[in-house]
């Protein structure tokens with residue numbers, strides 16, 4: 001772990017790894033109920049959630065109860081159990097739609113990192129030589145359109161935008177048309193996170209979905225929910241709400257750099273089983289990383 005982004009990730013998970021097996025030493029001790037309790041507590045405190053924590057405790061007990069174990073070995077064993085939970089959900093966002101474009105709707109609460117993540121995706125896709133178009137579907141505030149325009153310019157991609165307060169559905173309609181006409185591979189749609197209430201959010205996202213589907217019945221191909229890791233367990237209730245209003249197909253978790261609450265990623269994997277496409281580890285365009293379940297598991301457990 002020498003690169004700077006992984007160091008930032010490490011900072012984010014330090015809380016869990018410091019507590020794991022804190023009562024153990026380098027000298028092997030028998031794995032007993034008290035140590036298992038401590039492990040479970042450490043995992044819960046670190047936002048892995050009670051279900052994942054209980055599952056990991058049960059697995060450790062099943063495999064190693066009564067055996068001599070060092071703190072390092074305990075952490076390795078926890079890392080393996082976390083990886084088991086994360087591996088099935090690790091799934092990059094791939095551009096496979098035929099016909100093109102692949103339409104990726106990006107949703108999430110205000111401030112979760114949607115617009116920044118869209119810039120990062122645009123960067124990633126253009127690096128892979130895909131043609132990318134962005135749609136400024138967040139017309140709720142003027143700054144949102146300007147912010148996306150700045151990112152589009154930086155990433156060197158085009159943007160379809162409308163007036164502040166305009167109808168996002170009409171922008172999205174124009175964007176799909178332009179993307180189709182110009183042979184774009186990936187159309188990434190920004191949306192507002194700051195609507196008055198759930199009903200309004202539901203109506204707006206439903207309308208965007210309807211309009212997308214009118215020009216391409218497969219669209220949106222992806223509905224990516226952006227979650228802010230610093231929200232801890234609240235991120236889980238956001239999955240519930242957005243599942244209901246928009247039918248989430250995958251997750252990207254942002255701000256895993258420097259937060260102590262990144263364990264919620266494991267809770268999300270355990271409870272929802274939704275694909276995790278990538279993780280955000282900083283504010284720059286290059287700061288989106290593939291979700292590597294083994295690495296994240298080892299970082300959480302403090303053995304990376």
Ligand SMILES: Nc1nc2c(ncn2[C@@H]2O[C@H](COP(=O)(O)OP(=O)(O)OP(=O)(O)O)[C@@H](O)[C@H]2O)c(=O)[nH]1
Nearest residue numbers: 110111112113114115116193254255280281282283
């Ligand atoms: N440290 C860190 N900051 C991030 C990350 N992703 C986004 N941010 C920051 O979080 C803040 C909010 O990001 P936005 O992309 O504007 O969030 P949004 O969801 O589009 O917000 P609204 O448009 O208000 O709904 C900005 O200051 C970003 O720089 C990340 O992975 N790490």
Ligand SMILES: [Mg+2]
Nearest residue numbers: 114115138144
């Ligand atoms: Mg935004």
